[in-house]
Amino acid sequence: MSDPDQLAPPSSEPTPPTEETSETSIYPPHYTFPPFFTLQPNLSTRAHQLSLWSTLLTTYLRHHKIFRLKIPSDLSKPPFSNPAINRSLRLEDAKTVLFEGLKEAGVVVEKVGGMEIGVGTGGVVQRLVGGTKKEEEVREMEVVVWWKRREEWAAEVLRWVEESGLRGDIVAIWDLIHGDVAYFTEFHGMDIYVLRKAIETLEKRGKCKTVMKGEGEEWASVKFY
Amino acid sequence: MRRSVGLSSLTRNAQTTTSYQTHGSNIRSTHISSLTTQFEVFRASISAFAQSHAKEIRDSPEFRNEFARMCSMIGVDPLASTRDVGANGVLGEGMEQFYWELAVRVVEVCRKFREENGGVMEVSEVREVIEKRQQKVDGSLVGGGGISDEDIIRAVETLSPLGSDFAILSIGKKKYIRSVPKELNQDQSVVLECAQVLGYVTMSMLRDNLDWDEARCGNVLQDMMSDALFWVDDQAEEREFWIPKFGA
Numbered sequence: 302m303s304d305p306d307q308l309a310p311p312s313s314e315p316t317p318p319t320e321e322t323s324e325t326s327i328y329p330p331h332y333t334f335p336p337f338f339t340l341q342p343n344l345s346t347r348a349h350q351l352s353l354w355s356t357l358l359t360t361y362l363r364h365h366k367i368f369r370l371k372i373p374s375d376l377s378k379p380p381f382s383n384p385a386i387n388r389s390l391r392l393e394d395a396k397t398v399l400f401e402g403l404k405e406a407g408v409v410v411e412k413v414g415g416m417e418i419g420v421g422t423g424g425v426v427q428r429l430v431g432g433t434k435k436e437e438e439v440r441e442m443e444v445v446v447w448w449k450r451r452e453e454w455a456a457e458v459l460r461w462v463e464e465s466g467l468r469g470d471i472v473a474i475w476d477l478i479h480g481d482v483a484y485f486t487e488f489h490g491m492d493i494y495v496l497r498k499a500i501e502t503l504e505k506r507g508k509c510k511t512v513m514k515g516e517g518e519e520w521a522s523v524k525f526y
Numbered sequence: 527m528r529r530s531v532g533l534s535s536l537t538r539n540a541q542t543t544t545s546y547q548t549h550g551s552n553i554r555s556t557h558i559s560s561l562t563t564q565f566e567v568f569r570a571s572i573s574a575f576a577q578s579h580a581k582e583i584r585d586s587p588e589f590r591n592e593f594a595r596m597c598s599m600i601g602v603d604p605l606a607s608t609r610d611v612g613a614n615g616v617l618g619e620g621m622e623q624f625y626w627e628l629a630v631r632v633v634e635v636c637r638k639f640r641e642e643n644g645g646v647m648e649v650s651e652v653r654e655v656i657e658k659r660q661q662k663v664d665g666s667l668v669g670g671g672g673i674s675d676e677d678i679i680r681a682v683e684t685l686s687p688l689g690s691d692f693a694i695l696s697i698g699k700k701k702y703i704r705s706v707p708k709e710l711n712q713d714q715s716v717v718l719e720c721a722q723v724l725g726y727v728t729m730s731m732l733r734d735n736l737d738w739d740e741a742r743c744g745n746v747l748q749d750m751m752s753d754a755l756f757w758v759d760d761q762a763e764e765r766e767f768w769i770p771k772f773g774a
Contacts, residue, residue: 329772330772331772333772334757334768334770334771334772335759335761335762335766335768336757336758336759336766336768336770337757337772338759338761339757339758339759339760339761341757341758342751342758343751343752343754345641345754346641346642346754346757349641349642387761388759388761389761391761
């Protein structure tokens, strides 16, 4: 056993996970189970199913740093859809997941922008009406999913400011999101709306102030105290 | 035996019968006592065997299984407690420990998935979940040889003296652990057996294969769905009733 020349077979040692969540570990085993994509009529099963969906959805969004969902267009993509088994969550069921499941899980889902989208650019949804499939055009809805709470984002920005010694400095929102300085933070590449809300929270607590309003949100700058 | 005539033969016959009986019972009792001795010897040696092969029994599922089978064939309960064999069961303390630990994990797994499967879970699925968790967390339960389905079943059986709700159901070719106080009726068992083939059933599959009328099919399926034994998929041609199986 203690022969130093003997190389251990690769299988004997489990390979450490390279990331916190790898692409494959995002998907629970349920993801390949066809009924997972139909909300169950049995209420206790359904409650459990909703919590499974909430976990899947938040894990997926966090992993891919996705903040916004367009419903129904995003329903044809993972995680709402699994092309391998030709199943996807229907519009009504997806809404239930978003507005009941996530709420139950303590995740805020916020409808944003009464975006005026022409009917043509909305999604087409298949609906079962009296046993026959009917296609129906639905107005696109956009939601922000707060897979991290507003206070958590605010705390993260503040911690970063303190750690980088930027207290008292003026930082452009653009730099926070796209700049090299904040490259390794969780808010790098984040949604401007979400960041803006986090900063408003900090402003309310007197931790920062928007000093320059640019032409767009991204061009504003914030001074941290 | 010579048949004698006359009245005296009656008493003689009676005497002969009694003496035969005594003789017979003598033989029987010697026989029994020698069997008892043999059995004691056998039990002692099986116990010694268990002690000296403790490691193999612990580490190899096949070995463990064969051994347990041998025990049950001669009527020794490998896990029998302990009252009559001194401190340990035949398999020794380590073995009892093994099955108790395993039983605890079985209970954990069944509880965890109860919401998903209505408290009926295939034995092999329970085993897969336990094995997967072991790989993920630490080393193993006992030894490194893995667990067999028979181990799981035996572990569940160790729970029965506690008056537990856990029981083994044999349906079709598969074995399930039932962790809720609920019996499957005849129709439900038949439907579950049908569903084993593809993982799901539909109304028309039942109608065509079992020759049941629509109402009977509908009732069974509805009941089983209400008991969370089935999940429905409404995105197929016809509503499919799936056995929830996604533990591992």
